[in-house]
Amino acid sequence: MGKIILVTGPARSGKSEWAETLAMQSGKAVVYVATAIDNPDDQEWHQRILDHQQRRPEDWVTLSIPVELSATLADAKPYTCLLVDSLGTWVANLLEQDESSWENILAELLETVDLVAADIVFVAEEVGWGVIPAYPLGRMFRDRLGSLVRQLSVLSETVYLVTGGHVLNLSVLGSPLPNREDAGTFRSQDS
Incomplete structure (x- = not known):
């Protein structure tokens, strides 16, 4: 099994740059898996993608997935x-997927x-970390991503939070929540 690392944080915090540093430090051939779909009609989005591309070393392979x-x-x-x-x-x-399809996709990814x-x-x-979105699609996105991050963190060797241009190693500073099945045991030990 390979090493799994999760880097999380707010927009423009430096999380992608930290992830790039970690990938370089791996000593392995880096494959950059870009999930974004470029839209040249959206200049701001297009520029964000270009900024990411320009930071990458030339020997990295990029896949658009x-x-x-x-x-x-x-x-x-x-x-x-x-x-x-x-x-x-x-x-x-994947927001257009119904809940059952999304759960299958998520389970497949985690497996x-x-x-x-x-x-x-x-x-x-x-x-x-902000206001609950006022519209259903926004709430669905927030809930699906939050759940994915939480479940993926359990599989990760190291979890980093990047905020305000600073990196925090949550695996050292924090404790993972117990599994939901173990929550009762956890509470009784702390009582």
């Missing part, structure tokens, strides 16, 4: 480090991650 993330991870070679940027965009690309021989660095946005 807006939806089929599980299959891409399953095909990864052990001598590679995949940098998946970002899970928020991937979730947004695949658990079996991949390559190292993987995931980048995920933190979106649940």
Whole structure:
């Protein structure tokens, strides 16, 4: 099994740059898995993508994978480090899926991650720190991404929070929540 790292944080915090640093430090061939779909008509979005592209070393392979993330991870070679940027965009690309389909896609991703021989660095946005969205699609996005990040953190060797240009290693500073099945045991030990 490869090493799984999760880098999370708010917009423009530096999380992608930190993930790029971790991928370079892996010593492996880096495959950048871009989940964004470029739209040249949206100049601001197009510029964000260009900014990311210009930071990458020339020897990195880039794959554009807006939806089929599980299959891409399953095909990864052990001598590679995949940098998946970002899970928020991937979730947004799948918002049209009904709840049952989404649960299947999520289960497949988590099962695949658990079996991949390559190292993987995931980048995920933190979106649940503000006002609850006033519209259903916004709430669905926030809830799906939050749940994915929480479940993926359990599989990750290290979880980082990047905020305000600072990196916090949550695996050292914090404690993971117990599984929901174990929650009663956890509470009784603290009582």
